[in-house]
Amino acid sequence: MSGESAEPMVWTDERIEQLKELWAEGLTTGEIGKRLGVSKNAVVGKAHRLGLKGRPSPIKRTKAPRQTPAAPKEKEQKIRSVVDLSAHTCRWPIGDPREPGFHFCGAPTIANKPYCAEHAAIAYVGASSPKSPPPRDEDAA
């Protein structure tokens, strides 16, 4: 008949007291964790939150190694589209036109060529007739 609800793993004053007590005794997080039936992480986590300080283990971590590098935020797109090309911008295609991220070189061109110095050398490789600019792998579409 007792309306005893299941303990939702909540740190009650009692448990917190035990935690502080055992912690003050000099027990380690692992010991306290075993005593209270929680993981040492839970103990150290609660201890840290409670404001308890660990005298031992003056371990110092470098900086913020824990970072989520998976945060691709589109803030600025420096991709040159075909409409951004002018008479003095290299029209050398970068990547495959059918692929996303395809763009043009955009570097300053030389003479009256539609390409920059580097790409012009590739385009007009010694021959009288200009070769195909992009080294297409295959056009099996």
Added chain:
DNA sequence: CCCTGATTCGC
């Protein structure tokens, strides 16, 4: 390899 504690991140 075992332990310790500290910080960060997801729920």
Added chain:
DNA sequence: GCGAATCAGG
């Protein structure tokens, strides 16, 4: 706020 995960040192 809680704890696991991760990191850092002994």
